Amino acid sequence: MGLESVLSLGERLQRLLAEADREVEAKVAEAQRMAEEMLSKARVDAERRRTMAQRGYGIEELLEEAEEKAKEEAEKSMEDYKAKAEALKEVPEEKIAEAVTLVLQEVLPR
Amino acid sequence: MSMTPLELETQLIERTIKQRNELLARARESAEKILKAAEEEVERIGAESERQILSLVGSELRAVRDRIVGETELEGRKMLMLSRQELLTRVFDEAEGRLAGIAEGKDEATSYDEVLGRLIVEAASAIGGEEFIVSANERDLTYLKKNLKKAQRQVREAIGGSELRLDEIPLDAMGGVVVRNSDGTKTYNNTLEGRLEGVKARIQAEVAQILGLI
Numbered sequence: 058m059g060l061e062s063v064l065s066l067g068e069r070l071q072r073l074l075a076e077a078d079r080e081v082e083a084k085v086a087e088a089q090r091m092a093e094e095m096l097s098k099a100r101v102d103a104e105r106r107r108t109m110a111q112r113g114y115g116i117e118e119l120l121e122e123a124e125e126k127a128k129e130e131a132e133k134s135m136e137d138y139k140a141k142a143e144a145l146k147e148v149p150e151e152k153i154a155e156a157v158t159l160v161l162q163e164v165l166p167r
Numbered sequence: 168m169s170m171t172p173l174e175l176e177t178q179l180i181e182r183t184i185k186q187r188n189e190l191l192a193r194a195r196e197s198a199e200k201i202l203k204a205a206e207e208e209v210e211r212i213g214a215e216s217e218r219q220i221l222s223l224v225g226s227e228l229r230a231v232r233d234r235i236v237g238e239t240e241l242e243g244r245k246m247l248m249l250s251r252q253e254l255l256t257r258v259f260d261e262a263e264g265r266l267a268g269i270a271e272g273k274d275e276a277t278s279y280d281e282v283l284g285r286l287i288v289e290a291a292s293a294i295g296g297e298e299f300i301v302s303a304n305e306r307d308l309t310y311l312k313k314n315l316k317k318a319q320r321q322v323r324e325a326i327g328g329s330e331l332r333l334d335e336i337p338l339d340a341m342g343g344v345v346v347r348n349s350d351g352t353k354t355y356n357n358t359l360e361g362r363l364e365g366v367k368a369r370i371q372a373e374v375a376q377i378l379g380l381i
Contacts, residue, residue, distance in 0.1 A: 066176055070183040077187040081194035088198035092205030099209040103216030110220040116227065119220065123228040124235065131239035138243030142250040148378050153258060156377045160262035163366040164359060165269070165277065166285035 251380050258374055259367055263341075266359045270342030271306075279342070280314070283307060287318050288325045290346035290355035295326070298349040302334040307342060 109115035170178070221228065269277045283303075291299050299322070303311055311318060311333055322329045338345060343358035375381045 067179060070179060073183060074187055074190070077190045081190050081197075084191075084194040084198050085201070088201040092201050095202075095205045095209050096212070099212040103212050106216055107219050107223070110223045116220075116224045119224060119228060120231055123231045127232040127235035130232070131236045134236065135239050135243050138247050142247050145247075145250045145254055145380070148254060152378055153261065156258045156374045157261045157265060159370065159374060159377065160259060160363070160366060161265055161269075163370055164262065164266060164362045165282055166289050 251375070254378055254380065255371060255374060258378070259363070263360075263363060266363065267341050270359060280310070283310070283342070283344070284318055284321045286343050286357045287331070287346060288321050290344060290357040291322045291329060291331075292326050293355050294346060294348050294353045296348045296353075297328060298330045298332070300332050300334050300347050300349065300351075302336070302338045302345040302347075304340050304342065305337040307344070308333060308335075308337055 106115065110119075265274065268274050269279050269282065272279050287299075287301060301311065301318075315331060315333065319329070319331045322331060332349075338358065340358040340360055343360070343362065345354060345356050345358060345361075347354040372381065
């Protein structure tokens with residue numbers, strides 16, 4: 058294997074690098090295209106929703122969503138109230154007795 | 168030391184492959200960065216759009232929330248209030264039961280005779296004057312008939328010269344007395360029920376605190 062074959066190999070390797078460069082460009086370009094597409098879709102969608110909302114259309118979904126969220130919030134709130142009400146049934150007997158004693162002390166003349 | 172052509176070739180191939188891999192890795196990195204930035208921007212656009220829409224229809228959405236959550240809050244607070252009230256009622260009911268026991272002489276720790284005497288003195292002191300008419304339930308009336316002088320002495324010791332008379336008509340009360348002056352212009356309700364009612368209003372907060380309700 059002489060110098061000629063090394064030079065020929067050099068050319069092939071240069072081609073390989075050139076192909077890699079093209080591949081790189083293509084990958085980046087594809088990413089940019091996808092990014093543009095995502096952004097464009099998001100902008101169009103946002104504008105459409107905003108316009109509809111301005112005209113009072115398409116807010117049913119938002120209202121339903123708000124209603125659902127509110128129901129969930131209300132349910133959670135009711136659970137909290139129920140838990141608090143339930144906890145009141147667990148007031149220790151000695152606390153009840155202490156309160157009764159206080160009432161008696163106040164009612165009976167000293 | 169010079170390289171053989173084979174070594175030269177190997178080195179060239181390795182260097183080129185390394186270069187190629189680096190190029191492709193950088194490309195992947197760039198593409199990922201571009202897409203990540205785009206995703207973030209999409210998210211920002213969406214959030215901004217939501218914010219604008221919410222500001223446009225915010226009052227309607229708030230009204231929906233307020234209606235649903237508000238109703239539940241009201242219902243929950245009412246439920247909690249009832250539970251608290253039940254607990255307070257239990258305390259005052261138990262106290263009433265204990266008072267009934269005391270009035271019937273079932274409580275060894277408390278002398279109801281002394282309680283009755285103090286109730287008469289307190290009522291007479293509050294009304295003021297010389298002559299008092301005392302009303303009590305049948306049981307207490309019987310006791311007072313037998314111990315009128317003792318009661319009279321207690322009142323005299325407390326407020327000076329005083330005359331006690333008993334109302335023959337029994338009072339419908341668990342215990343205690345209603346005292347009025349002779350011309351009936353001043354009346355002092357010192358029944359146990361009356362005192363309990365007054366105490367209920369006065370120390371409800373204190374009782375609630377003991378029970379951990381506030």
